[in-house]
Amino acid sequence: MFGRGKRGDRRANVGPDASSRPDLHTPHPAPQYAPPLHTPNHAPHPHRPGGPDDDFTAFTHTPAPFTAADNSRPAAPHGHAVGSPAVRLEGVGKSYGSGSDAVHALRGVDLAIPRGTFTAVMGPSGSGKSTFLHCAAGLDKPDTGRVLLGDDDLTTMNENELTKLRRTRLGFVFQAFNLLPSLTVEKNVLLPLRLAGERAERRRATEVLSMVGLHDHARRRPAQLSGGQQQRVAIARALVTRPDVLFADEPTGALDTTTASEVLTLLRRAVDDTGATIVMVTHDPVAASYADRVVFLAAGRLAGHLHSPTPEAVAARMVALSQPVPSQSRAA
Numbered sequence: 001m002f003g004r005g006k007r008g009d010r011r012a013n014v015g016p017d018a019s020s021r022p023d024l025h026t027p028h029p030a031p032q033y034a035p036p037l038h039t040p041n042h043a044p045h046p047h048r049p050g051g052p053d054d055d056f057t058a059f060t061h062t063p064a065p066f067t068a069a070d071n072s073r074p075a076a077p078h079g080h081a082v083g084s085p086a087v088r089l090e091g092v093g094k095s096y097g098s099g100s101d102a103v104h105a106l107r108g109v110d111l112a113i114p115r116g117t118f119t120a121v122m123g124p125s126g127s128g129k130s131t132f133l134h135c136a137a138g139l140d141k142p143d144t145g146r147v148l149l150g151d152d153d154l155t156t157m158n159e160n161e162l163t164k165l166r167r168t169r170l171g172f173v174f175q176a177f178n179l180l181p182s183l184t185v186e187k188n189v190l191l192p193l194r195l196a197g198e199r200a201e202r203r204r205a206t207e208v209l210s211m212v213g214l215h216d217h218a219r220r221r222p223a224q225l226s227g228g229q230q231q232r233v234a235i236a237r238a239l240v241t242r243p244d245v246l247f248a249d250e251p252t253g254a255l256d257t258t259t260a261s262e263v264l265t266l267l268r269r270a271v272d273d274t275g276a277t278i279v280m281v282t283h284d285p286v287a288a289s290y291a292d293r294v295v296f297l298a299a300g301r302l303a304g305h306l307h308s309p310t311p312e313a314v315a316a317r318m319v320a321l322s323q324p325v326p327s328q329s330r331a332a
């Protein structure tokens with residue numbers, strides 16, 4: 001299982017040639033939202049500790065803080081308190097184009113993602129989910145507002161600083177796995193440590209591969225694995241640096257229902273067992289139900305939260321958000 005490192009353990013040493021190294025952060029477009037084809041038939045909240053709670057709550061909700069005496073959940077990576085924000089967006093706005101052609105993808109988003117929690121981001125197609133993820137992960141710069149990773153303001157960093165930060169403090173999982181085909185599973189998993197200039201110990205690869213149940217596959221190449229296994233390797237790779245936050249964009253979008261549930265169970269366990277913080281964009285209400293809370297976006301704005309979500313509650317909310325807004329009375 002995972003050990004936990006300290007920030008001081010890192011030998012961040014990303015040189016000027018960093019940009020010529022393989023990019024693990026290439027996002028992929030997500031499909032349009034459609035209601036789930038399968039009807040979830042499991043009991044409410046099979047994935048999370050705690051009972052059902054379908055109520056909408058205030059945007060300001062954060063989980064109850066954990067005390068030193070409370071050993072029911074692990075501390076977050078790097079010794080930060082569970083429950084304090086891992087990422088904060090303050091008034092984040094992002095537009096594409098200008099003038100009358102401008103598209104306002106995000107319009108003043110304020111959101112705190114508590115450490116040691118699993119957050120799903122949902123919304124109709126074009127609502128700003130990917131833009132949100134890219135801004136929160138330092139892959140894109142907002143036009144207005146700030147993004148804070150812990151105490152560090154991403155919006156004031158230059159490209160080299162952002163590259164280093166992404167390699168050392170963030171993990172990424174995308175729909176298309178993005179494994180390097182010429183490298184073995186073990187080398188793929190250790191790649192983020194090598195890119196960050198840290199010690200890439202085989203023991204660490206074994207640890208994370210054991211967590212995803214693939215330590216027997218370390219010598220294989222990605223093409224010799226199923227899609228679900230490749231995504232589990234991608235999760236191991238994203239967790240190998242013990243990131244402050246793991247960002248996942250449609251991580252189950254290319255998987256069948258059974259394999260998707262294995263991958264989601266792994267993400268859930270990373271939060272519950274190792275204190276990881278996960279932010280996942282998804283179109284699937286069942287996938288979202290593995291999260292502690294769902295954040296909804298509509299037309300670039302926050303459009304509600306749902307804590308301890310059930311697939312049914314998420315699907316109902318998505319249907320409501322996808323309805324066309326009634327037009328104003330023309331007679332007025």
Ligand SMILES: Nc1ncnc2c1ncn2[C@@H]1O[C@H](COP(=O)(O)OP(=O)(O)OP(=O)(O)O)[C@@H](O)[C@H]1O
Nearest residue numbers: 030031032096103105124125126127128129130131
């Ligand atoms: N590079 C870009 N140039 C111009 N417009 C863009 C660009 N990227 C996104 N947009 C626009 O910004 C808005 C939000 O896009 P975004 O990709 O964040 O939506 P999304 O919620 O992720 O959608 P989907 O569910 O279809 O992936 C959309 O109207 C989109 O067309």
Ligand SMILES: [Mg+2]
Nearest residue numbers: 029030129130
């Ligand atoms: Mg998208």
